[in-house]
Amino acid sequence: MNEYDSARMAGILAELGYAQADAPDEADLILLNTCSVREHAAHKVYSYVGALKPLKERKPHLIIGVGGCLAQQEGQRLLKGIPHLDLVFGTDALDSLPELLADAARGRRRSHTPRPRTVGIPVLRRGLKPGLKAMVTVMQGCDNFCSYCVVPYVRGRERSRPAPEIMEEVAALAQAGAREITLLGQNVNSYRDAESRLDFPGLLARIASVPGLWRLRFTTSHPKDLSPRLIEVMASEEKVMEQLHLPVQSGSDRVLAAMKRGYDRGRYLAKVEAIRERLPDLALGSDIIVGFPGESQADFEESLSLLSLVGFDFLFSFKYSDRPHAKASKLKNKLSEEVKARRLNALQARQREISLAIHRQQVGRVEEVLVEGPAKKGQGRLAGRSRAGRTVNFAGPDELVGGLVQVAITEGLVNSLKGRLCQL
C-alpha cells in the first residue's frame, strides 16, 4: 500500500515538474512515506529525518516532508519535535501535496492530517508510466480492529472503489504495457462495489478478462473472510496466480482470541486444507507476531508447530510492539525484548528450514517465469517470478526481459530458485 502511495506521490510530483534525483544530497525535495505498523518502523523515520539535518543546513531551500501512517498518527508532534522538518501530510492528504509544497517553499511549515475519508478513494493514478508490473488499490481501510493493530486508526474504515473505475484503470495499465497486476487492499475479501454489489471473487474474475493482462495477484486476504467462491475463482481463472498471503498471526487459540482475529487454529487449518485441495501448487505466505502480551512458551510453540504443519512458503514475522490506540497496548503481561527476540530468531530459523525444503522440492519442475530484468547478482543472469511468486534466476539473453519463458528448476535456495532456460 505504501509503495502504491509512493507511486502516486511520484505521479503528482512529476506533474509539478519534479524529476527524480539520484541521491538525497542532489534533491530539492525529500518526502518520506512512512509506516507506523510497528514501533521499529516509526523509530527509523525519526532517525532518518534527524540524519538529514546537516543537509538542510547546507541547502536551506531543501524541503523535507513526512507522509503516510506515522504522519497521520503524529501530525503536529512531528513538526514540533523536528525543527528542520517542513511538512507533514497524512494518509488522506496526497491530493493536497501541490498546495502543501507551495506553502513549504514560502517557509510556512504545515501539518495536514485530515481524518481518513469514510467513503470513496481519491483518483489514484496520475501521469504514471507503468512498468511490467503494477499495483491497483481496490479497497482501503479496515473494520476488523485486531487488538494489536493501528491500521483502522491511520487508514480509516473500509471503503471500496467502484468496479468500473478499477476496470478502467486495469485496462489502461494493460494497454500501457503492464503484464502483471497486484490488487491491493487491507482486506480484499471485504471488497464490495456499492452500486452493483459485486464482491471480490466477482471482481477478480472480471479483471482476469482484461486483454493484454497476463498475471493477476492480490493481497491481503483475511483468513476469516476467505470464501469458497474465491477459491473457485482462483482455481478456474488461468490468469490468477497460485499464490496467497493468508496472515495467521499466531498458532495459539488463546493468543488468537486475545488478538481478536475472529478464527482459531482449527478454522485456519481447515481453510488451508480447502484451498490446497483445489490448488495443490499454491504457494502460501503468512504473517506471525511473536511476543503478544501474555504469550507463554507453550503458546509460542503452537506458532512454531503451525509453521511445520502448514509449511508456509514465505513468512513475514515480527516482534509485538505497542501501537497507539490499539487495545493490546493496555494489556498487562508484556514480554521482555529479550524473550521476543529469542522467539523471533527461533521462528525465523524454523522458517528458513521450511522454505529451503520447499524450494528443494521444486527441483526438476518446469516453471513459467515472467522475466523482470537482470538478476541481483548479475553475471549475465536474469531474474523473474514463477506463477507461485518465487524468484527464479537463470542464464539468458536480455531480450527475454518482459516476456514469459519456461525454466527448468535446477537448485532450491532459501529465498530463491535457480534454473535453466528451456529451448526457446
Ligand code: SF4
Ligand atoms: S485485519 Fe486486523 S491486522 Fe489487518 S489491517 Fe485490519 S485490524 Fe490490522
